[in-house]
Amino acid sequence: MKNRVTNLTVMTFVFLSFCWLSGEGKGDDGFVRLFNGRDLTGWKASENGDFSVEDGVIVVRGNRAHLFTISEYQNFDFTCEIMTQPGSNSGIYFHTAYEETWPSKGYEVQVNCTHSDPVKNGSLWGVVKNYNARVEDNEWYTMQITVQGQNIVTRINGKVVVDYTEPAGVTAGRRIGKGSIALQAHDPKSVVRYRNLQVKQLK
Numbered sequence: 001m002k003n004r005v006t007n008l009t010v011m012t013f014v015f016l017s018f019c020w021l022s023g024e025g026k027g028d029d030g031f032v033r034l035f036n037g038r039d040l041t042g043w044k045a046s047e048n049g050d051f052s053v054e055d056g057v058i059v060v061r062g063n064r065a066h067l068f069t070i071s072e073y074q075n076f077d078f079t080c081e082i083m084t085q086p087g088s089n090s091g092i093y094f095h096t097a098y099e100e101t102w103p104s105k106g107y108e109v110q111v112n113c114t115h116s117d118p119v120k121n122g123s124l125w126g127v128v129k130n131y132n133a134r135v136e137d138n139e140w141y142t143m144q145i146t147v148q149g150q151n152i153v154t155r156i157n158g159k160v161v162v163d164y165t166e167p168a169g170v171t172a173g174r175r176i177g178k179g180s181i182a183l184q185a186h187d188p189k190s191v192v193r194y195r196n197l198q199v200k201q202l203k
Contacts, residue, residue, distance in 0.1 A: 031079070031198040034069060034181070044068050046100050049185050057195040058183065060090055065185040068098045074178040075202040078145045081195045082111055086137045088190035089115035091125060093182040094145060095175075103182060104173045109145055109154055111184075111192060113137045122154040122161030126174065130161050140195075148202050150176050 034042060037056040045051050049065025051058060060067070073094070084090070089112045096106030110123040113133040119125060120133040122143070134156045135141040144155040150166040166176050183194060 030200045031077075032200065034197040034199055035195070037195075040067070042070055044070060044098055046098065051183070051185065057193045058197075060183055060185045060192045060194065061188075061190065062185055063188055064102070066093065066096075066099075066103060066182040067185075068096070068180040068182040070180070072179050073147075073181065073199060073201065075148045076146070077200045077202060078181060078198070080143055080197040081140045082143050083140045083193045084111065084113050084137050085191040086114050087116075088112070088137070088192050089117055089186040090190060090192040091184035091186070092143065092145065093180075093184065094147065095177045095179040096182050097179050105177070106179055106182075107152065107174055108184070109143070111143070115186075115190070122156050124152065124154070124162055124164055128162045128164050134159070134161070146202075147176070152176075 035058060037053070039053055040051060040058070045065060045067045047063070047065040049067060050062025051060055051065070051067045053059070058067070078094070091108040091111050093103055093106045093108050096103045107127065108125040110119050110121060110125050110130075112120050113135060114137055118131055119129050120131055121135065123130040142157050144158070146153045152162065152164045152166070153160060154162040181199070
């Protein structure tokens with residue numbers, strides 16, 4: 001009996017350790033970590049992207065590329081913390097799929113405080129434009145993306161930026177569906193940091 005209990009304890013410890021390291025630990029609130037703070041387990045980079053882990057955060061820099069989650073999501077609530085350096089541009093794709101070039105599927109939520117592109121944080125790029133960054137460079141802020149049915153809501157520090165419902169009959173690549181979440185490396189001059197990336201599946 002003692003050995004069985006000991007073995008069970010060890011197995012539980014190993015399982016929980018794996019969940020933590022893979023980023024798949026699930027909290028009481030239903031959120032699952034997408035990033036373990038140590039490496040890019042659970043992610044796949046395109047175009048030889050320069051994505052690294054430094055001081056417990058994902059640092060996005062270098063030439064154009066995207067970092068995709070291996071897991072796919074349909075209805076979900078996604079949150080993360082972001083810090084941009086001045087003049088930087090990035091984005092968060094969802095309902096996309098791994099491609100070696102620029103993603104042809106899914107929506108992109110803009111990450112941009114002071115880059116020359118006038119479309120700023122929280123916008124659905126090419127669909128709903130926000131021209132007010134709402135936060136400053138060199139400061140951590142929270143981005144939240146909620147997708148349920150045909151509705152998309154983006155929030156910056158808890159405040160709604162976009163509340164968009166996709167109309168019926170959309171057939172373009174940029175449409176509601178199911179797929180990966182991806183972080184964008186936009187250009188060599190942009191440096192953007194991401195941490196505390198979490199997602200909760202919704203019904």
